[in-house]
Amino acid sequence: METNNNTDRLQEIGIFFLSVFISGVAAFLYGYTAKEITKILIMSSVSTGCVIFAIEEGRISGGFLFDNRENLWRFTILYFFFLTGSVVFPMFPAGGWPYVAIFTGLMLFSGQLIAVCAGCNLLFISMLLSPSSSTDLFVIYFISGMAGVLLFSALDESFRVWLPLMIALMVQFIGLSLHEVLLVNEAFHPEMFLVPAVNILINLILLLILLKFFSFSIIYRTRDTYMDINDPECPLLVKLKEFSKEEYFHAIHTAYLCDRIAKKLSLDDAAAKAGGYYHKIGILKGENSFENVKLVLEDYEIPDKVMVILEEYLNKDEDIVSKETAILLISDTIISSISYLFSKDANASLDYEKLIQAVFKKKMDSGILNHNNLSLRELEEIKKILMEEKLYYDFLR
Numbered sequence: 001m002e003t004n005n006n007t008d009r010l011q012e013i014g015i016f017f018l019s020v021f022i023s024g025v026a027a028f029l030y031g032y033t034a035k036e037i038t039k040i041l042i043m044s045s046v047s048t049g050c051v052i053f054a055i056e057e058g059r060i061s062g063g064f065l066f067d068n069r070e071n072l073w074r075f076t077i078l079y080f081f082f083l084t085g086s087v088v089f090p091m092f093p094a095g096g097w098p099y100v101a102i103f104t105g106l107m108l109f110s111g112q113l114i115a116v117c118a119g120c121n122l123l124f125i126s127m128l129l130s131p132s133s134s135t136d137l138f139v140i141y142f143i144s145g146m147a148g149v150l151l152f153s154a155l156d157e158s159f160r161v162w163l164p165l166m167i168a169l170m171v172q173f174i175g176l177s178l179h180e181v182l183l184v185n186e187a188f189h190p191e192m193f194l195v196p197a198v199n200i201l202i203n204l205i206l207l208l209i210l211l212k213f214f215s216f217s218i219i220y221r222t223r224d225t226y227m228d229i230n231d232p233e234c235p236l237l238v239k240l241k242e243f244s245k246e247e248y249f250h251a252i253h254t255a256y257l258c259d260r261i262a263k264k265l266s267l268d269d270a271a272a273k274a275g276g277y278y279h280k281i282g283i284l285k286g287e288n289s290f291e292n293v294k295l296v297l298e299d300y301e302i303p304d305k306v307m308v309i310l311e312e313y314l315n316k317d318e319d320i321v322s323k324e325t326a327i328l329l330i331s332d333t334i335i336s337s338i339s340y341l342f343s344k345d346a347n348a349s350l351d352y353e354k355l356i357q358a359v360f361k362k363k364m365d366s367g368i369l370n371h372n373n374l375s376l377r378e379l380e381e382i383k384k385i386l387m388e389e390k391l392y393y394d395f396l397r
């Protein structure tokens with residue numbers, strides 16, 4: 001971990017100094033005066049400093065998406081590639097810069113705040129080096145870049161990209177077309193849409209390349225990870241079975257309910273199922289605390305979302321915000337309650353509907369779900385799903 005931190009610090013230092021150095025060299029090659037170069041150096045230093053601050057803030061607040069925090073090199077390589085482009089763009093028409101792809105690409109391999117700061121920094125450098133650029137153009141690129149960041153920030157393992165892709169490109173095309181019609185050209189003619197059209201084509205090609213790399217490096221890798229850890233015969237679950245068959249089967253049943261509920265609600269069923277499997281894995285180290293869960297899981301590639309679910313569930317100081325964590329809480333309680341009653345009398349005839357209503361009332365009255373994102377409609381849907389599983393509960397006898 002210390003080695004990774006040192007490597008990340010070196011990357012941050014490299015981002016800062018290379019951004020300032022490259023923008024200064026570019027200003028010199030474009031023929032700017034010493035005074036203008038100094039201004040560009042100072043302003044790019046401040047702007048790049050904000051990028052470094054955003055990266056550090058992301059480490060503390062968890063602002064990185066997917067596993068980007070542990071793989072900062074992906075963002076760094078992409079940033080340097082776009083940095084090179086940002087100092088070359090002033091050689092081309094200002095309406096043809098592909099900044100919606102740049103903002104979106106940086107977000108996919110970091111996080112929202114980092115992408116906004118880094119994208120604005122690169123756009124700022126391009127504007128400083130382009131004497132023909134205008135504030136209006138900066139606003140257009142900023143808005144379209146923000147649209148890309150916001151639309152793609154909800155991207156998950158389902159990888160539904162075409163709708164956000166089309167909307168982001170449409171926002172940029174409309175903005176650039178209005179710029180050409182209202183601010184650049186006095187008379188209307190079809191040729192004025194040529195530069196915006198070329199811009200959209202370039203953005204589309206760049207985004208498709210970035211999304212392809214994103215899918216192979218993150219999405220498919222995450223899917224493979226979930227397939228491994230959500231296998232009941234996963235080595236870690238086998239260890240749990242050897243330690244306690246009771247806890248192993250409890251985890252299996254909890255994971256089943258988590259999976260069923262999450263799928264019906266169109267949530268992250270893989271993460272919810274993993275939460276069900278591993279919410280008691282800490283007993284392998286003694287007490288089932290989140291600290292012990294981390295110790296057990298540290299040698300396994302567990303997705304960050306699963307760790308967030310487990311931390312919210314096991315750390316009593318954490319609010320249960322995630323919908324998947326709430327599903328784990330309810331599923332675990334239902335399985336525990338039914339198992340307990342069957343342990344008293346294996347032939348007992350239980351009123352499952354009454355039991356489920358009682359569990360929900362107790363959890364709602366306790367206030368443990370006060371800060372959760374589940375709506376009342378979703379809570380009612382969960383009740384319905386649990387009541388449909390009456391036949392499954394007989395496996396708990």
